Amino acid sequence: MQKIKNIIKKFIPKRFLEKRNQNFVIKKYDSYSNYDKELFLEHSNILHQETQLKYIGRIVQLYHIIEKGLTMPEMRLGFGQPKLINLIDKCLDYQKKYDTKNIQYQHAIGVIAEYxxxxxxxxxxxxxxxLVKIKSILEKESDLKITKQLIKTKANYFEHQLAAFDTFSNSRHSIRNFSGTIKSEQIEEAIRLAQNTPTACNRQPIRVHIIENKELIAEAFKIQNGNRGFGHLVDKLLVITADISSYQDSEERNLPYVDGGMYTMNLLYALHFNKVAAIPLNWCRTKEEDLKMRKVISIPNSEIIIVFVGCGNLPDDFKLAVSKRYDYKDIFTKHN
Ligand SMILES: Cc1cc2nc3c(=O)[nH]c(=O)nc-3n(C[C@H](O)[C@H](O)[C@H](O)COP(=O)(O)O)c2cc1C
Structure with a gap:
């Protein structure tokens, strides 16, 4: 049977076979795109069907905005009131329906009190x-634990640089306050170390664009959404991309983000090890904004932008957002 198939194939023009293969690949990709779309629309927080986790997701996002405001280099008193009101409303709603012992809910209440x-x-x-609104949420808490954003000094932030991994990794934070400059060599050393990141089939698709020119950084930050209040202090901006040239199946469509995510975490540790203060910055942008960024610096079309990393030197003292984590026991499931 295979023999007959091979003979028939010989008489079919190559171009026809290529076209057929191309149509097959495109159809397959479309079906995966639809699958991705269905999953995301059904289970993400875009369309707002209520679950406890979605509620908590919105509460965390809002309290984190307030935490960030409390730790800005120049804290603007009275900042973020519409967000705070939204946060209080969400918390008031949440407590009618769900468990108020939830770590993240409790932290949100603590942040409101800190504000x-x-x-x-x-x-x-x-x-x-x-004030009446704030009172309405705080008075319901019998066991209020007011949060306190962290205060650090330049001297103590890197003191665990050479510590064992548990201490070292706990000492890394996202920095939103920079002062002065860092040497290019410190960044290059970190990139050299981060080369040990594992990648799917060792294809090593990650590229790092280092922006040193302050005007270009400012242009990039006009497009990025999440650097308000500290972006102007960033000394060097890294744009982490994944070159998709070596991915070869529709099933691999999410690998650039997996490889890129793993690389970025490793790079963050490598930067910390090289005493570079750093912050990952999202690239959740529209198509038009993505295209605009490619005009700020020249990024080949085969590279997908994964994330930015802002880098710099530390001021003598500065604040850090707590960014409360779930207890580790709450995030794993054993399947026996
Ligand atoms: C993919 C990604 C995108 C992020 N984007 C932003 C951002 O745009 N602005 C910002 O201030 N922080 C951003 N962060 C930093 C997070 O807020 C921070 O990592 C989180 O609160 C945990 O705090 P930590 O890094 O200090 O442990 C981002 C982090 C990640 C991983």
Missing amino acids: KNIHQEHQFPLEESL
């Missing part, structure tokens, strides 16, 4: 209506 206290300490008059 109020800091404004009191600075004698900044918050509007009465906001």
Whole structure:
């Protein structure tokens, strides 16, 4: 049978076979795109069918915005009030339906209290209506634990640089306050170390674009969404991309992000090891914004932008957002 097939194939023009193969690949990719789309629309937080996890997801995102505001280089008193009101409303809604012992919910309440206290300490008059709202959520908490964003100094931030991995990895944080410059060699050393990142089939698709020119950094930051209040202090900006040239199946469509994510975490540790303060910055942008970025610096079309990493030197003292984690026992499931 195979023999007959091979004989028939010989008489079919090569171009026809190529076209047929191409159509097959495109159809397969479309079916996966639809599968991805269905999963994402059904289970992500875009369309807002309620589950506890989706509620908590929105609460975490909102309290983290407040945490970031509390740790900005120049904290703007009175900042983020619409977000705070939204956060309180979400928490009031959440507590009617779900478990209020949830670590993230508790942390959110603590952040709301911290916001109020800091404004009191600075004698900044918050509007009465906001104070009433804050009171409405705090008075329901019998066991209120007010959060405290972290305070560090340049001297102690890197003190665990050579410590055992558990201590070292716990000492890394996203930095949103920079001062002065760092040497290019420190970044290059980190990139050299991060070359040990595993990649699928060892194809090593990751590329790093280092932007040193301040005007270009400012242009890139006009497009990136998440650097307000500290982007102007970043000394060097890394754009992490994945070159998709060596991926060869539709089933691999998400691998650039897997390889890129693994690389970026490893690079963050390598930067920390080389005493470079750093922060990963999302590249969740529209097609138009993605194309615009490719005009700021020349990025080959075969490279997908994965994430930015802002780098710099530390000021003498600075604040860090707590970024509360779940207990590790809450995030694994054993299947026996
Ligand atoms: C993919 C990714 C994108 C991020 N984007 C931003 C961003 O745009 N702006 C920002 O301030 N922080 C950003 N962060 C930093 C996170 O807020 C931070 O990693 C998280 O709160 C945990 O804190 P830690 O890094 O200090 O442990 C991003 C982190 C990741 C992993």
